Amino acid sequence: MATSEEKQELQTPAIVCIGMAGSGKTTFMQRLNSHLHSQDMPPYIINLDPAVLNVPFGTNIDIRDSVNYKEVMKQYNLGPNGAIITSLNLFATKVDQVLGIVEKRAGAVSHVLVDTPGQIECFVWSASGAILLDALASAMPTVIAYIVDTPRTTSPATFMSNMLYACSILYKTKLPMIIVFNKTDAADATFATEWMTDFESFQAALRDMDEDENTEGGSGYMTSLMNSMSLVLEEFYRHLDVVSVSAYTGAGMDDFLAAVDKKVTEFNTDYKAEVERIKEQREKEMEQKKQKDLNRLLKDMGIKDDKSKKTEEPAMTISDAEEEDEDEDEFADKFVNPEDAEGILDVDEYPEEEDSDDE
Numbered sequence: 522m523a524t525s526e527e528k529q530e531l532q533t534p535a536i537v538c539i540g541m542a543g544s545g546k547t548t549f550m551q552r553l554n555s556h557l558h559s560q561d562m563p564p565y566i567i568n569l570d571p572a573v574l575n576v577p578f579g580t581n582i583d584i585r586d587s588v589n590y591k592e593v594m595k596q597y598n599l600g601p602n603g604a605i606i607t608s609l610n611l612f613a614t615k616v617d618q619v620l621g622i623v624e625k626r627a628g629a630v631s632h633v634l635v636d637t638p639g640q641i642e643c644f645v646w647s648a649s650g651a652i653l654l655d656a657l658a659s660a661m662p663t664v665i666a667y668i669v670d671t672p673r674t675t676s677p678a679t680f681m682s683n684m685l686y687a688c689s690i691l692y693k694t695k696l697p698m699i700i701v702f703n704k705t706d707a708a709d710a711t712f713a714t715e716w717m718t719d720f721e722s723f724q725a726a727l728r729d730m731d732e733d734e735n736t737e738g739g740s741g742y743m744t745s746l747m748n749s750m751s752l753v754l755e756e757f758y759r760h761l762d763v764v765s766v767s768a769y770t771g772a773g774m775d776d777f778l779a780a781v782d783k784k785v786t787e788f789n790t791d792y793k794a795e796v797e798r799i800k801e802q803r804e805k806e807m808e809q810k811k812q813k814d815l816n817r818l819l820k821d822m823g824i825k826d827d828k829s830k831k832t833e834e835p836a837m838t839i840s841d842a843e844e845e846d847e848d849e850d851e852f853a854d855k856f857v858n859p860e861d862a863e864g865i866l867d868v869d870e871y872p873e874e875e876d877s878d879d880e
């Protein structure tokens with residue numbers, strides 16, 4: 522892994538694509554990938570969706586090479602969402618390894634692109650999602666691209682729900698966010714940018730919705746609730762950059778990259794200190810918890826074996842406990858896809874890393 526000095530120098534942005542199922546994350550990544558390649562700026566690509574069948578572009582690290590989603594479902598008797606969370610948990614046990622590879626590569630690429638599962642909550646609200654995002658953010662400027670399906674967001678009620686979701690992700694991840702209105706070839710996103718910048722225009726849309734009883738949410742209560750919510754969201758909108766793109770036609774890709782550059786500056790000035798503080802606090806808490814658990818274990822084992830020997834000869838030593846941790850790692854290793862000899866490491870790329878970058 523890179524030293525802390527190298528870490529400070531690493532300015533390659535990581536773009537984490539998050540969005541509701543079908544919003545176009547994968548297609549957007551595909552378009553961004555080809556756009557960057559066309560400008561001689563190849564990115565580094567990570568797929569964190571264990572359940573996706575086909576990824577229409579080459580990936581450098583793919584969770585599916587390390588964790589067999591269907592096997593996880595079978596062995597743990599889990600449904601689709603539980604299996605996604607468990608697969609991410611297993612993958613997160615290797616976060617140091619993954620980060621080591623990304624850090625080595627990141628200096629030679631323009632961007633690190635990360636695709637996530639469409640089941641947003643499985644990633645954003647899971648412990649493993651937080652671990653993976655924290656790890657990325659501690660290594661390089663990390664930006665969330667929240668992809669919105671524009672044609673499906675034209676009603677004020679759906680628009681507000683989507684923005685509230687984005688708002689909760691911003692506060693959960695504490696990372697700079699760009700709202701990407703995708704599919705603008707099918708529906709122009711001007712209405713959305715207007716609603717976000719001009720409170721009056723959103724109020725007018727709400728009034729129209731209220732008058733038309735056939736539209737969703739056309740009740741007085743809903744309109745009044747949304748009126749109040751939109752006031753709350755005004756503050757949220759101030760922290761965002763908004764771009765309109767079409768993953769199909771490629772429109773808006775340069776605007777998106779300009780917004781990323783802006784967010785990288787913001788990350789370095791406003792977010793980095795907070796990310797470091799959270800990381801330190803989490804490490805401290807984990808260390809305290811580990812120590813507490815170990816003390817409790819030693820105490821329990823001592824009482825069980827021989828009370829008089831308790832202080833002189835504990836039944837379990839720290840190294841025993843560490844061995845137990847290693848056993849847990851071996852357990853996680855079993856989920857590494859046997860077809861991939863290198864486990865979590867990209868087979869094509871890992872061997873050449875060793876010579877060139879190790880110093």
Ligand SMILES: Nc1nc2c(ncn2[C@@H]2O[C@H](COP(=O)(O)OP(=O)(O)OP(=O)(O)O)[C@@H](O)[C@H]2O)c(=O)[nH]1
Pocket residue numbers: 540541542543544545546547548549570573638639640703704705706707766767768769770
């Ligand atoms: N018209 C139009 N359709 C798009 C665009 N981007 C994606 N789509 C379509 O939207 C659908 C979903 O796209 P995906 O890229 O699979 O969406 P996703 O968010 O990755 O989906 P999940 O991984 O299931 O969450 C597909 O049918 C795409 O062809 C776009 O810019 N314009």
